[in-house]
Amino acid sequence: MTRDAPTDNVERQAFYDAIEPENLRALWSVMGAIITPQPRSDCVPVKWGYTQVRERLIEAGALISAREAERRVLILENPGLRGTSKATTSLYCGVQCVMPGEVAPAHRHTQSALRFVLESEGGYTSVGGERTDMHYGDFVITPSWEWHDHGNTGDAPVFWLDGLDIPLVQFLDASFAEGYADERQPVTAPPGDTLARYGANMLPLDYARAAPTSPIFNYRYARSREALESLRARDEWDPCHGLKMRYVNPLDGGWAMPTIGACLQLLPEGFSTQPYRSTDATVFVGVEGRGRAAIEGHPYAWGPRDVFIVPSWHEVVHEATEDAVLFSYSDRPAQEKLGLWRERRGNR
Ligand code: GTQ
Secondary structure (H helix, E strand, O other), X not given: OOOOOOOOOHHHHHHHHHHHHHOOOOHHXXXXXXXXXXXXXXXXXXXXXXXXXXXXXXXXXXXXXXHHHOOOEEEOOXXXXXXXXXXXXXXXXXXXXXXXXXXXXXXXXXXXXXXXXXXXXXXXXXXXXXXEEEOOXXXXXEOOOOOEXXXXXXOOOEEEXXXXXXXXXXXXXXXOEEEOOOOOOOOOEOOOHHHHHHOOOOOOOOOOOOOOOOOOOEEOHHHHHHHHHHHHOOOOOEOOOEEEEEOEOOOOOOEOOOOOEEEEEEEOOOOEOOOEEEOOOXXXXXXXXXXXXXXXXXXXXXOOOOEEEEOOOOOEXXXXXXXXXXEEEEOHHHHHXXXXXXXXXXXX
């Protein structure tokens, strides 16, 4: 696999040409390209500044309504994967905008979605019959095949980041989608219902799990942030991550979603991480403070709401120029289930 491909000659090339119409290909001519000694990706490191994305969404707001667009979203498309609507090889990223009074109509699809809230005074989403209001930094999930619609009851535009497993589902040819008959699904549960049932370190006695996704669908920033702040005093910094916590499914302690894993991490002012690489290409979102990510030695400076991508098996070093909080998501849960996930700490 690491040896060079055999050199072609006229006879071999003629043979390849002859077998191609028979839907045959010589493995030895492509082996090194399909079984690589380490991950080789078209996904490239890239950063989007929030101010610019936000301005473009305001422009889009004058062009199309949420109703007509179904979802008014600008896709953050990786420049190494142009034309594919992908942020990484397996995951999608977009920024969605809902103007005051608008509704993004109810639909459902087999793709799982996460929202990371960027600006919201009055934004809400309804998932499976319960509505939750959204605030800055909330991590909100929409499980596969659950009805969901979004809206904005406030006076200012609402923005959030969408992370979906669209490319992964596309790769598996497992996409189904449908619209709901009405613009909004009926709300059948009071606000806070799922948090009361599943979010108090308790579960209804005879609750039987129905889906591979967490029943909690809004992980409030205030609580996640408080956990990081409480742990800061312990001074137990991971050399590669600072203080990094993952969002879990309270039913089993696993990831909140079966295909996408999400984390929140704190890097104190002046902290500089050890080099790190892993097979899960990761989308990072600045939440608080400022920092710099050196990806394979190239610096990407980020601030609140900026988005940047670390591709698979690219070395990253994080530096916090002030107390900093980062949200991130990747396909790590899928890779772990398949026995593929790997990491390397330090620069061995
Ligand atoms: O809010 O349901 O960015 O279905 C892409 C597809 C958001 C959504 C996206 C979607 C949604």
